[in-house]
Every structure is written in structure tokens, then in C-alpha cells.
Amino acid sequence: xxxxxxxxxxxxxxxxxxxxxxxxxxxxxxxxxxxxxxxxxxxxxxxxxxxxxxxxxxxxxxxxxxxxxxxxxxxxxxxxxxxxxxxxxxxxxxxxxxxxxxxxxxxxxxxxxxxxxxxxxxxxxxxxxxxxxxxxxxxxxxxxxxxxxxxxxxxxxxxxxxxxxxxxxxxxxxxxxxxxxxxxxxxxxxxxxxxxxxxxxxxxxxxxxxxxxxxxxxxxxxxxxxxxxxxxxxxxxxxxxxxxxxxxxxxxxx
Amino acid sequence: xxxxxxxxxxxxxxxxxxxxxxxxxxxxxxxxxxxxxxxxxxxxxxxxxxxxxxxxxxxxxxxxxxxxxxxxxxxxxxxxxxxxxxxxxxxxxxxxxxxxxxxxxxxxxxxxxxxxxxxxxxxxxxxxxxxxxxxxxxxxxxxxxxxxxxxxxxxxxxxxxxxxxxxxxxxxxxxxxxxxxxxxxxxxxxxxxxxxxxxxxxxxxxxxxxxxxxxxxxxxxxxxxxxxxxxxxxxxxxxxxxxxxxxxxxxxxxxxxxxxxxxxxxxxxxxxxxxxxxxxxxxxxxxxxxxxxxxxxxxxxxxxxxxxxxxxxxxxxxxxxxxxxxxxxxxxxxxxxxxxxxxxxxxxxxxxxxxxxxxxxxxxxxxxxxxxxxxxxxxxxxxxxxxxxxxxxxxxxxxxxxx
Ligand SMILES: Nc1ncnc2c1ncn2[C@@H]1O[C@H](COP(=O)(O)OP(=O)(O)OP(=O)(O)O)[C@@H](O)[C@H]1O
Ligand SMILES: [Mg+2]
Numbered sequence: 001x002x003x004x005x006x007x008x009x010x011x012x013x014x015x016x017x018x019x020x021x022x023x024x025x026x027x028x029x030x031x032x033x034x035x036x037x038x039x040x041x042x043x044x045x046x047x048x049x050x051x052x053x054x055x056x057x058x059x060x061x062x063x064x065x066x067x068x069x070x071x072x073x074x075x076x077x078x079x080x081x082x083x084x085x086x087x088x089x090x091x092x093x094x095x096x097x098x099x100x101x102x103x104x105x106x107x108x109x110x111x112x113x114x115x116x117x118x119x120x121x122x123x124x125x126x127x128x129x130x131x132x133x134x135x136x137x138x139x140x141x142x143x144x145x146x147x148x149x150x151x152x153x154x155x156x157x158x159x160x161x162x163x164x165x166x167x168x169x170x171x172x173x174x175x176x177x178x179x180x181x182x183x184x185x186x187x188x189x190x191x192x193x194x195x196x197x198x199x200x201x202x203x204x205x206x207x208x209x210x211x212x213x214x215x216x217x218x219x220x221x222x223x224x225x226x227x228x229x230x231x232x233x234x235x236x237x238x239x240x241x242x243x244x245x246x247x248x249x250x251x252x253x254x
Numbered sequence: 255x256x257x258x259x260x261x262x263x264x265x266x267x268x269x270x271x272x273x274x275x276x277x278x279x280x281x282x283x284x285x286x287x288x289x290x291x292x293x294x295x296x297x298x299x300x301x302x303x304x305x306x307x308x309x310x311x312x313x314x315x316x317x318x319x320x321x322x323x324x325x326x327x328x329x330x331x332x333x334x335x336x337x338x339x340x341x342x343x344x345x346x347x348x349x350x351x352x353x354x355x356x357x358x359x360x361x362x363x364x365x366x367x368x369x370x371x372x373x374x375x376x377x378x379x380x381x382x383x384x385x386x387x388x389x390x391x392x393x394x395x396x397x398x399x400x401x402x403x404x405x406x407x408x409x410x411x412x413x414x415x416x417x418x419x420x421x422x423x424x425x426x427x428x429x430x431x432x433x434x435x436x437x438x439x440x441x442x443x444x445x446x447x448x449x450x451x452x453x454x455x456x457x458x459x460x461x462x463x464x465x466x467x468x469x470x471x472x473x474x475x476x477x478x479x480x481x482x483x484x485x486x487x488x489x490x491x492x493x494x495x496x497x498x499x500x501x502x503x504x505x506x507x508x509x510x511x512x513x514x515x516x517x518x519x520x521x522x523x524x525x526x527x528x529x530x531x532x533x534x535x536x537x538x539x540x541x542x543x544x545x546x547x548x549x550x551x552x553x554x555x556x557x558x559x560x561x562x563x564x565x566x567x568x569x570x571x572x573x574x575x576x577x578x579x580x581x582x583x584x585x586x587x588x589x590x591x592x593x594x595x596x597x598x599x600x601x602x603x604x605x606x607x608x609x610x611x612x613x614x615x616x617x618x619x620x621x622x623x624x625x626x627x628x629x630x631x632x633x634x635x636x637x638x639x640x641x642x643x644x645x646x647x648x649x650x651x652x653x654x655x656x657x
Contacts, residue, residue, distance in 0.1 A: 052608075052612045053608075053611075053612065054608050054612075055608070075611065075617070076608060076611035076612045077611040077612075077614050077615060077616050077617065077620075079612075080611070080612055080613055080614035081614050085612075085613075086612055088609070091609075092605055092606065092609050094606050094609065094610075094624075094627065095627065096626075096627025096628065096630050096631065097623055097624070097627045101623070102610070102613070102615075102623070105610075105615050105619060105623060106610075106613035106614050106615055107614075109613075109614040109615045109616060109619060110613075110614035113614065113616075145627075162613065166613065166614065
């Protein structure tokens, strides 16, 4: 079998003096979609930040291979150029930076890093238009400063727009569904599904089984106290919905 | 009678006294001989100790016989050059504009050494009268040319009632150790709408002083923008007096400092009549060992009820050795007013940087994007597209320059 897109091996991570991740093991093959579910505070966002390269975290043990290469040795921008994309649980507002300027800097920054030609303005405009159309985002919103004044749902949608535009190999969706209304959830899920392909993998973090009716995962991982304690097919999500996390806590404690 | 013992004068002070005497300004010379240049003990110069900072004074300027290129070229602007203090003949003035000159300084008598020097040493001043809706941007292009010289200049701008105009003043010149002292008096008549911009772009070897006075009549809409982007030592005094009701002033300013530069904007706004409003936003950005100073004082007179004045200052520190110093002050004698001030200072936001980098933007470009965003609020404040572009250009040049 070919090299997995992502291999997380025995990952231990500290924040300040607390060990948050305590031996995460996870392998994601090309084209697969995995869901991660788990209690509040179990370390799901921490894992997503470590993958994206936020520097407040100290990896004390373990490794992460992306396409067989050491992901932890790369800067956040290098990871993005290599194909890692995190749709943030809480996208931040950046006043004074226009959304379009930002999108152009991002797409061309990645292309430059990969040795590809930068997009011309018309090419860029078309790419944005297509991505906005896919997610039913009004062009007006893109004229505003980055995420500034966007509603909670609009911010989530804008994250997926960026994802559609940047065409990453690894999409990490951290609770993209929270804050989306019922219709928006459908639109965004359809957008995400259109991005599914044989050479793109996704890690979908969610609390709700409902999202997984739209974005059907190949595998579901249960996260508890900083590691994966159970892995199963999509029926595991239904089981969790019915029973809660208590059973899995015991597994973890044992 | 109390006799003050004269202070020990520095070489720079000796030169200034001699220059004042040679110009026949006996009182100013005597005053300087007695008190010297202001030190940190003088409140308004607390962060800009001129006695220590001003090391040498070049000879008084002679008329310029060479000219450098304009510091910025604003398409369609009507440009008037003042070279080494001498008003140059300009092309035919556009409709609504009358150009003239007058002997002496344009500044009001004030207890300030920069004002006193300008008042005593300026030979002639430009006089600009603006009426109606003045279409082209008025560009007053002050130059310090040739060898290092002590250059005094003056410009009085009078905007007639009901008129509208955009005026930009630039200070620039040859790469020499000049000292500039530019005085501007801007009087805005009832109901006029004016944008007035002052940009210091003088050479790094130079020192530049400037004083801007605004006299703001009733129902005026004034926008003032001051940018300190030149001279290793710069100090701009801004005095704004609200003298008619119903007027509003927006005051913007920017100090950008690098290496060992020291740039100071000191603002003094007086709401002297009821029902006037102002908003002040001053930003400072410092890298290297640069030092940026903003002092802002808002005075509200006893009968200036319903004054609404909000002052904000924001600093962005790009190095550990840089310094950003701010002193906001409110002096309020009326009781029915809304006044406030706020100040923030810090370095670039790490969460912002991470967000941009996580999308594939390099650290360096992400920093540039964030700095540009910080500064855009000032450069975007100007409505005229060409002028706003020119101001952004100044910021861009600063960003590209390696500290
Ligand atoms: N910078 C930090 N300093 C201290 N503790 C932190 C920091 N960041 C995260 N933590 C802690 O790490 C734990 C895991 O947080 P994380 O955000 O990864 O949880 P999560 O699984 O994403 O939770 P949720 O489902 O609520 O989003 C929490 O207990 C949190 O308080
Ligand atoms: Mg989380």
C-alpha cells in the first residue's frame, strides 16, 4: 500500500504545564474521511492546532508524518503549501485586512512556495467566484475586512470557502457545523462533499452525528482525555449519540 | 526682583542665539540665552529634550539655486514650491485660488521655542486664499535645498466660508543636515470643508520642526492628517482652536520611526465654544531603536458645553529596543461634555500571524499585511484618491526599507 497521507504516532503534547495529548495514534489514507468525536476539552482542537503548526504547543513525544515527511519540522506556511488546511473552530477577525487581499496573498503564497506561477487577477477572481458560488456566499461579504462583523455561521462558511479555493490535500474541519443553521449546514456539507476526491483526505471534528449524515465518514474515532480510545465505522457515531461517552471513559481509564 | 542665572549654553544653543541676534530678534535671543532649549523638565518637551537631542545648528539658509524632485507627485495637483523659505513663482492659479506672499511669520505668538524661532527668523510666507469648491488638490511643497541649512518657512491658508478644499503640505529636500522649521496657519471659514495634510519627508540627516495652527469657525468640517516619516529628529506642534459652534474636526496622525530616529507629534486642541466635536486618532509604529512620541491634550473651556471629544492613540512595537511614548491629557472646565481618551500599545498579534501563515502566507508577508492594516486607518482617512495613494506609497516605502 502507498504511504498514508497522515500518520500520527504516539503524539504527546503539552501546553504550559499540562499534558493535553497523551499518545494519539491515527492513520489517514489518501481519499479517506475520518470523523473525530469526543468530550469538550478532550484535546480535539489541540490536535488540529498542532497539525496546523501553532507554536504554543510543546510536542514531548511522538511524530507526525505528512506524505511520509516530518510535519512538525515545518512552519505553518510551509504546511499550508504542502497541503494542510485547518478550518478553525473559532475563525478570528482581522480588522484592516481585506478578505480579497488576504485570499490572493494566501493562494499566491502557496503557489510561490510550490514553485508554481502566481494567479493573474482575472484567474483569481474567477476562482473566488466559483468557490463563493459553491458555498452560496455573497460577493458583498468578501469586500469586508477578513471575518470582521461576519456572523458565527458566516465565519464558518468563509472558512470552507478558503478551503475550496486553496484545494488542500488534508482538510481538518474543527466543528465546522457548530453555529450553522439547518440550511447552511446542508450547503456547507454539499460544498465539502464536492471537495471529496481520491487524493484529498479529511479529518472532521464534530459533536453531532447529524453532520455525518451529510459528510459520511469512512471511520469514526472517539477521543478521550488526549487520545483515540475507540475507532469504528460510521455506526460508532450513532452508538455515541445513544449512549454518550461514559463507556469510553472507562476504556480509557483501564 | 528675581534674576535668573543664565543656563550654560550648548554649541547648538549658542548658534541659535547668534542667528536670532543677526536677524535683529533681540528678545527671542535673550530669552533663549536665559532659558536655553527645553529639557525634559519642560512639560511639553518631556519626551523630546531638545537641549540634548539638538547637537548642531547649520547656518541660516540662503535662497536655493538647485531643486530636488518633488517628494511626492500628486496627479492634477496645483503645486507651489517654497525653497529654503523663499516662495517660488507658480503657474497660473486655478479657479478659486489666490496666491500671494507676505513678510514675516504666520504663527500666533505662543510660549514655544519652535514657534519663537519661526516667528523671529522667517523672511516671507506664502499666502493662499481658497474660495468656492476648489477642484485641484493644493500642494505646498516645502524644500530644504543645497548644503545643510537652517530653513524657516511659513504658509497661511485661508479657506473662505462655504468653500471646500484639500491641501497637502510636504517637507523634503536634499540629503543634508538641515534644520527645518515650518509654520502653517490654517483658518477655516464658516461651513467650509477642508482636508489639510502635512507630511515630513525630509532627509534622515535632517532635523525638522513644524507648527500647524487651525482656526476652526462655525459648522466647519475639518480633517487634519500629520505624518512624520522624515528627519532623524522631528517635532510637530498642532494647535487647533474651535472658535465657532457646530464644527467637527477629525485629527489623524502617524509617527513611523526606525533605527535611532526620534519623532514627536504634540497636539493641543481647544474647544472654546459650545457644540463642537472632535475625534483624534494618532498611531505610532517603531522598529530598530526608534522612539515615537505622541502627546495629546484636549482643553474644554468653561462655556463649551456639549463638547464631544474622543482621543485614541495606538502604538505598534516591532522591536525590543524601540520606544513608544504617549501622554494623553484632558483639561475640562465645562460640565456637560463627553470626552475620553484611550491608548493601546503592543506588538503584532500572534493569533493574527498564525491565522495568515496557516493559509500559506509567509511570516514576512503576514507581518507586512498586519502592519499595513494597522496603518491603513490613517492613510485611508483621506478621501482624495491620489493623495490617499501617495500616503499609502509613503507607508509602503517604509515597509520595504530594511531597518
Ligand atoms: N493555551 C492553553 N493553556 C492551557 N490550557 C489549554 C490551552 N489550550 C488548551 N488548553 C486545555 O487543553 C484541553 C483541551 O482543549 P481543546 O480545545 O483541545 O479541547 P476540545 O476537545 O477541542 O474541546 P471542545 O469540544 O470544547 O472544542 C482543555 O482542557 C483546555 O482547557
Ligand atoms: Mg475544540
